[in-house]
Amino acid sequence: MYQPLSETDVHKIHAAALEVLARVGFKPPTETVRNPVLSASPSTEFRPLTIADLYDLARLCDTLPNIQWFARPVVATDIEDWRELDLNTVYAIAKGTRKHLGTSIVLGKHLSEIIAEVARTENLYPELADRDSPDRWKDKGSMDIRDRAARRVQDIIRTHHPDNRTPEADATVRARFPIRLPCSETDRLTSRWST
Structure with missing residues (x-):
């Protein structure tokens, strides 16, 4: 010490x-x-x-x-x-x-x-950081940070749909304003990214 x-x-x-x-x-x-x-x-x-x-x-x-x-x-x-x-x-x-x-x-x-x-959070240890040994990195496909970032973006787009507005509040906003984002795109089950 x-x-x-x-x-x-x-x-x-x-x-x-x-x-x-x-x-x-x-x-x-x-x-x-x-x-x-x-x-x-x-x-x-x-x-x-x-x-x-x-x-x-x-x-x-x-x-x-x-x-x-x-x-x-x-x-x-x-x-x-x-x-x-x-x-x-x-x-x-x-x-x-x-x-x-x-x-x-x-x-x-x-x-x-x-x-x-x-404290193991995204703030301290970003998932995109590579902490593998060179041999392990090669075994995992030798992806550089751009490849890992692109894959992570796809994962986020596919899975992250904030539910910070109730369906009622969303309907009120859509009734009052010309919202062009289709409801299907904000739904995790029907968005174009859903799997």
């Missing part, structure tokens, strides 16, 4: 941090900062943040077009086990947003497990 500092160095840094806090202190937020924050909340007390709060923040970020990526803004305090905190943090962020994500990991030894189990 990578460990750039010795135990002695870690203890020196910790002691120096405690000395700075003892001399300088920690100042709570001023009324100018505290009052607007408290008045914006139905509760006048701060509460510990949870993994559900982190998930909600990721979902909120997912809807904001001017934000391109999500980095963990809070630490969930409802999970004490560091491994579980790392796993749940990445899961909550990846589940809550399709945007690029960033977070810190408490212990580096959790990283491989997180990548292998929780």
Whole structure:
């Protein structure tokens, strides 16, 4: 495991941090900062943040077009086990947003497990990326990224039909506007791409 500092160095840094806090202190937020924050909340007390709060923040970020990526803004305090905190943090962020994500990991030894189990998504490991050995690549037909991309486009066109509008809402829109896209093309069973 990578460990750039010795135990002695870690203890020196910790002691120096405690000395700075003892001399300088920690100042709570001023009324100018505290009052607007408290008045914006139905509760006048701060509460510990949870993994559900982190998930909600990721979902909120997912809807904001001017934000391109999500980095963990809070630490969930409802999970004490560091491994579980790392796993749940990445899961909550990846589940809550399709945007690029960033977070810190408490212990580096959790990283491989997180990548292998929780964070394996299109955002982190695009399916078009080729991670095969050269021999396996040849055995699979030697497709380059253009070939894989073309095949993936065909798969998406054939199988992906969002159902983000009810049939009733669609009928209302079609009755009001001159929609030229045939209903048969938006139906996964009757589109020209269905198999």
